[in-house]
Amino acid sequence: MVVLSLEVTVALAHRSRATTVRRHVTAALVSAALCVHAASASAAPEDDVDVDVEIDAAPADPPKRAQSEPDADDTSDGRAYRGATEISADAQEHAAFEAELEAMRRRIEELERDAAEAKRAPPAPAPRPEHDPRSLRVRLGALDRASEVGFGRLVGPTEYGVYVGGWLQAQYLWSQLSEDQLQQGGRALNRDGFAVRRGRFRIGGDWRFVAFAFEMDASTTRGPFVGVRQAHMSAMWRNPKSDRPPYVMVTAGLTEVPFGYELRRTQRDMIFMERSTGSLALFPGPVDVGLRVRGGIRAFRYDVAVMNGSPLPDVAGVTPRFDPTRRPDVMGRLGFEVGPRGIELGGGASFLTGTGLHEGQDATKNTLQWHDLNENGTVETGEIFSVPGTAALPSVRFSRWAVNADLHLAVRSRIGRSRVLAEATLAENLDRGFFVADPFAAGAGIRHMQAYAAVLQDVTRWAIVGLRYDIYDFDSDLLSRRGGRAVPADSNIHTFSPLVGAVLPGGIVPGVRGRIVFQYDVVLDALGRDARGVPTNLRNDQLTVRAHVEF
C-alpha cells in the first residue's frame, strides 16, 4: 500500500502538465482504487488482514508507464505548447476530470487509513478447524497437550512439537490419627495441616515418529522435595486416524506401569485424592523404569512392559532404591475400548510376574546387655550377659505375581458425564507399600486381594460428586490360621470415600482449569488394639480438601 501511495503522488504531480499523463494516471488510479477496495472488502474483521500482499502489484505498472512518457516541462521540442492549447480548448472536460480525480484521491486516502488501522490491529485468531480423524495431527489446547501422547483421554497424537505444562495440588488434611506427640524415634504423630501434595512441571515433545516427556515433582508432603516423576522417550507407528492410538509405541525410560486401570491413569486426571488402598500397597508408585510396548488396533488395546520391579514411590521424600534383584518384572494389560453412541466402555485383564528380595542382615559386633533379673533396678553380679556379634545374613530372592481385571463405563447425559469404575486384583508377595510382603519371614507365600468400585457423576460442567469403596486384604491366609484363637487375623481394610467438588472447566480462564474437591475417607480395619491387645478397628478416618489447578 505504501508503494501505491508514492506512485500515485508522482502521478498527481503530473496531472496539469499533459493530457496523456492524465489519462495514464486516471487508468492507474482507477486500477489501484479497485484493487484496494477489493482487498479491503475481502479482509473480514475476524480474518487475518493482509492487504499489502493483495494490492501492491496491480498499481505498480501504470505509474511506471506514465513516468516513461516525455517530460511536459521539456520545451526544447515545442510539444509543451501544443499541449497547453489543447487544455484551453477542453476546459469543461478538464474541470470534470479534476472533480473526479479529487474524489478518487479522497477515496484512496480513506483506503490508506483503513489499511493502516487494520495493520496496527492485532490479528484475529484463525478459526479452529473441526477435528479431522483422518489427519495425523489433532489440534489440542495447551492443557490437553500436557497429557500423555497418544493414549488415555486424549486418544489421538497431539500437534507436533515441544510443549510445556503442569499442575499443582494444594491440600489440607485432617486425620483422626493426628496427635500432638512425637513417635519413638522423633517422628511427628501429627498429620493435620496444609501441604503441596503434587507440583508437577512437564516438558514434552511429539513428532510423527518419536516423542519424549520429562516431568518433575515439587511438593512438601514430607518436607520440601523435588524429584523426577516421568522421563521417557518413544518411537511409534501412528494410526492414520488420529483419534486412535498408535499401532505400536515403544517407550523406554521412567514411565507408567501397565497394570490395571487405576495405575495407568495420570494422577492429574484422578478425581479421588489417591489411588485405592490396595493399589497404593501393591504399587507404592505408578511409574518404574523399563521398556514398554503399547498400542491399539480397532477396539483392541495392548500394553506390556519389562521393568525393574521397583516402582518409584509416589509419596514425596521416600527414598527409592534400585531394584535389588537381577530379574526384571514383566507386566502387561490386554483390553478394549469402544464408544458407541456417546458411551465409553473399556476393560481389560492384566498380569504381573517378578521377583522380590528377603533382605539379609548386616554383621554385628559384640555387645553387653544387662538383664535386671531380680527387677530391683540395680546392676548386680550375674545380670550382665554378653551378646556376641553375628555374621551377615544372606538375602533370598522370592517370586511374586498378580492378575487383575478392570472395567470402566462412561455415559453422557443432560446432567453431565457419569462414570463407573471397577477393578480387582489377586496377588502374591507383591505388597511393597504398607505391609511389605516377606514370605521368608512369614514362613509362606503371602496372598493379597484388592478391589474397588467407584461412581463419579458430573453435575453440569461446574460440579462433581462421587463415591468409592475399596477393600484391601493384605494377607488372605491370615484368616485360615485362627484355629479358634484370637489372633491378628482380620487383614481386611475397607475404605468408603465420598467426595464432592466444584470444577473450573477449561475455557473460562484462558489456559487454566481446575477443581476443588472435598473427600472424606471412612476406614474400617483391624489395625488398632483394645486394652487387652486384641486387634480392633482403628479410628483413622480422614478428610482432605484439595485444590487442583492445571496450566
Next chain:
Amino acid sequence: MRLRIEVAMLVALACGSCRDEVELFSGLDEPVRVENGFFLEGELQARSDGPRVTSLESPGSIAHVGQDGRGLRGRVDEDAFAIGVRFARLGAGWWTHEIGNLAALFPEERDFSLTYDIGGAIPPGLHALRVAAIDENGRRGPAFDVDLCILDDAMPAGLNPCDPTIPPPAAVISVAWNRDADVDLVVQAPDGKRVRWKSPTSAMPEDGSVPDDALDDPSLGRLNRDSNAGCIADGRNAESVVWEEPPQEGVWSVYVDMFDACGHTDVTFTVTVHRRVEADDGTWRLQEIERRSGYLVAELDALGGASPPLYVLSVALP
C-alpha cells in the same frame, strides 16, 4: 588378511569359556564363610596323593548359627599352596584361603590361620567342617574333618540338637522378625506376671525385687535377651522365653510390641511355641505346637511401649 583378523576376533569372543575365569560369588548364603577367602562352586574333591593337613586347632566344638569370627589354625605339607574349607554335607561350594610361611618348629610344614563365620541358614545339629590342603597345581589332598555342634540362639534347646539324649528345655516361646527393629516379646503368666525386657523372668517380685532363691527355680520362664535394644542391631532379631522345667500350669498369653521401628516401616513377625517331647528310644526333641505370623506397622505401633502390646495367641502349658 582383514577376513582373518575378523575370524580370529569372532573365535576369541566365542571361546570366552575357554579362558581361565571364575565367577564372583558373595557366598553370603553359604553355611560357612571364610574371611579373605574366595568362594568356588563345587565339591572339595580330595586326592590321596595331594598335600596333607598335618595339624588342626579349633577353639571349641560348639558354635552358634550366625556366629562370626571363629578361628581355625593348623599346619599343612610344605608343598601346599592354599587351604580349602567347607562343610562336608552342606553348601554349594568351598572357600580357598592362602597359607603362611614355613613353620618354625615343624620342618617341611607350613602354618595357616583363618577366620570363618557360620552362616545364618545352617540347621542346628552336628556338622563336619572339612579342610583340605591344595598344591600349586590345584590338587587337593586328603580331607580333614572337624565336628562342630551348631546351636541356634533363636531357639534355645541346649545341646539337644547335637545330642538327642540330652533333654531340651521343657517349653520355649519365641518370636522372630525380619528387620533390625526393636521388637519385644511379652509373655503373660497365668498369675498375671508379664515376662518382658523390664521383668525378664516369671518370678513374682517381693518388696520391689525378686528374691535370689526364686531365680534358682528351673520352672521359671526366662527371657533370653532383649534383641536390638536401643536400636543397636545384634543380628538376632529374635527373643525367647525359656522354661528349663515344666512351667506353672495354666494359659500363657503371648504378645509382641514394637518398641522402636529403628527407621523401618514395618515388621513381619512369627511367634512359635515349642514343647519338649520324649521319643520311645529315649531321645528328646522340641516339638512345635503353635505358630502365628503377623505385622507391626511403624506408623501405628512404634510407640516406645506406650501402647498395649499386640495380642498374638494363648497356649496352655505345660
